[in-house]
Amino acid sequence: MSPPSILSDDLLRQLMAVGQVDIMVGVPTLNNAATVGAVVQAAHFAFGNHFARERTVLINSDGGSSDGTPDIVREASRVESETVLAAHSLRTRHRISAPYHGVPGKGTALRTLFAAADLLQARAVAILDPEITSITPDGVFALLGPVLRDGVDFVSPAYARHPLDGPLVSQLVRPLFRAAYGRRLHEPMAADLGCSGTFAASCLEEAVWESDFARYGIDLWLSCAAVAGGFRMAEAALGPRTLGPRVARPGLQELFPQVVGSLFSCLEMHEAFWAGRTGSEAVPLLGEAPAVAGPAPPVERASLIEAFRTGVTDLGPLLEQVLSPETLEALHALSRAEGVITYPDRLWVATVMEFAAAHYRGVMHRQHLLQALVPLYLGRLAAFHARAEEVGVDATERALEALGESFEEAKPHLLGLWNKEGGR
Amino acid sequence: MGSDDLWYKDAIFYELPVKAYSDANGDGIGDFSGLTGRLDHLQDLGVDCIWVLPMYPSPFRDDGYDISDYYGIHPSYGSLDDFRAFLDTAHARGLKVLTELVVNHTSDAHPWFVEARNNPDSPRRDWYVWSDTDDRYHGVRIIFSDTERSNWAWDPVSKAHYWHRFFSHQPDLNYDNPTVREEMWNIMRFWLELGVDGFRVDAVPYLIEREGTSCENLPETHEVLKFLRRRLDEHFPGRVLLAEANMWPEDVQPYFAEGDEFHMAFHFPIMPRMFMALRLEDRKPLEEIFERTPAIPDSCQWALFLRNHDELTLEMVTNVERDYMYEQYARDPVARINLGIRHRLAPLLEGDRRRIELMNGLLMSLPGTPVLYYGDEIGMGDNIYLGDRNGVRTPMQWTGGWNAGFSTADPERLYQPLIQNPVYGYQAVNVESQRRQENSLLNWMKRLIRGRKSTRVFSRGGIEFLRPANHRVLAYVRALDHEKVLVVNNLSSTAQAVELDLRALAGAIPIEMFGRSLFPRINESPYVLTLGPYDFFWFRLRWL
Incomplete structure (x- = not known):
């Protein structure tokens, strides 16, 4: 009995017609008609402006859109203005739009794209998020160029963002990733990326594609796999990031366990890699260092604090199973405080690490555990916002750097909890 | 045995006579310094192991296989220091x-x-096989039937007969004498300590004689060989013994024993059958020989070759097959010698690039370690009029210049004349010009070797023959663990279509290994392929 195919026969036939390529741009979609056109056009212009001689293909791997996304992709690829471009491709530009097989989700779409890249022997691959409409032809070039030119295997974007934008990344994902994996990446779970064909092929060999990772945490897993696999990495400055309108985005209660659960699971998967490492190193940044861009996102600080207090009170018995008495006591003290709370870095780092270790050791159902961290995260978010408001943008940037250092310094604490007897 | 100790399974071997390769001191004879200067070429070609033909002091009545000192280097080839530097x-x-x-x-x-014949009381006397009469071991076949009438030769000095399976100037050693075994191990140890990675062991079936037998492949012979292997493993693990035993595969199998005798052995009968299948445009001879090829221990490996320094031997074919081969490949009677044909690869295949490619494709894709013969990578020709098998041992053709770049000596001083005819002469066929031509045979060979080495399926995998209705097509699947490669060869001079039953591989995507083109996914239906004359495909199968 042969294993089920990743690639449909229709897609394979189209790949046969394309043959070997130098560059592949992949766009995974699911009902992205409103935004995907701009993304595809950026890729298309990048082919003309930057890769006139290279063999290129754009592949849209679609999860069964009902809003005409594949049609938009096809139309956007047919740029009538090509003839007036100063530089245009010398070769046929191939574009393919094909539905993917398997469990719906980005993982399946990516697996399809990586399999196509492997078959086409693509030297460089860019994966573009159909919702990030700020991507430009130069941005596409920035993701692909280092792979073709410098032999980089994994290019992660660095966006110009406000330090309070994307707090789940800045407060938890980025610093924990930094401490564990020893690399300072701006966006460890970026949806846009560039990579080598070698990296894509190696990812295909990993046993993650049938797991929950594939649905919720594949972007994060790719960064982790790049570091753990010893691949050469770089960051590309892409400027500000703009997300197009979308019908519905998952709320924090849904998103938080997906993201944080994925990161905790990555730690478990790559334990042999990170456990013995200390310190961190920056990943080479290509292009201008990302500046602060955009306004601070608004938050309802009072409701965050209320959620924190309620959580600490209601989830007390559950938190007792996860947190050390010192951490728990400090949280109770915080929850009893009047007005604006102060959630210090040291306490936040301890909270996260104790949850990560408890996740690893399976002290309770993992979904329950991750949900229990949400109110604590909201408390930390409220506290950080309050402090940022006082100190300004530059100091907030520095505070985020200091948070990263605190996570690094506390890594022995994480290891101690991880290896604690009586666990798994 | 560690995985690295099995290096000989993955390697590409390259056979060369030192005298023919490159002459550094300008005396007209190739030497080790010259060879050392040509290692770039071998590395560039993708060779992993150089098999050096005899380099010992010798009267050279059998091209160095008549050794007069096992511990030295023939002065024409340089010194022991030169050999060390080469190594x-x-x-x-x-x-x-x-x-x-x-x-x-x-x-x-x-x-x-010399000591044995001059002094019958010398301890050396018993190092050889003597007899007062020439009727012992009656009926044992004579190998060099063109030149020898008996396996006994009369020694007028000691007034006795001595035993020889090859030329009469090559007396057989007496391995019933334990001192001889020990001395042979001493010789091996000497070279192993210098750093050689192993030995191609010549004429192994004939070490021991017993009355009433064929004096070949005797159990006592295996005991001697096992003794040498045991010593090798004890003192030099990872070094290799390669057997020369021109016999049917089932007769060679005992030389692998339980993996404790030879690491490798040449598979002689495959070679003529490759040529025969090509001329017959029929896969039958090859399928038949593989059917009678037994399994060998995991640590062992067959060595395959298309041509070597000897004649294309036709010992391991039937009379009908031999007649056919002579008619097809050696119409000129001068090309025939002993029971074989003294041509190089390219002349055998009439210089037809497509056939040369197909034969090399078979060599690299069938189970075993390929052994290339020097000069065949550029399609060198031969000179069958030079006597014995010297016509396939002419100087290597490096350039179109003076002496083909082989030597700075006067051309008259070369150990043998260069090939000079307009078709295969060094002005037309040489390394330098082929290096500069993208589509030359040399560059094609490099690509082929890269393809072969891109996967261990060829060097370590199993083989399963497909049997399509079209007998002109030889197709097989090589498999190692989850990796699979489909090989399809058109043995015919005309384009062929073939339907392959690949249901067992349904779902796989064939990727042509040289161009990396994708082919339609295999399904339950017959898989149709078309191949040009002498065309072949290697498909890596991927399940994606």
């Missing part, structure tokens, strides 16, 4: 080196034999 340079480039071990006999000029 070190080769190793520094990741190249291994096999030398010849002629175990069966010495030269009659060897001091051992």
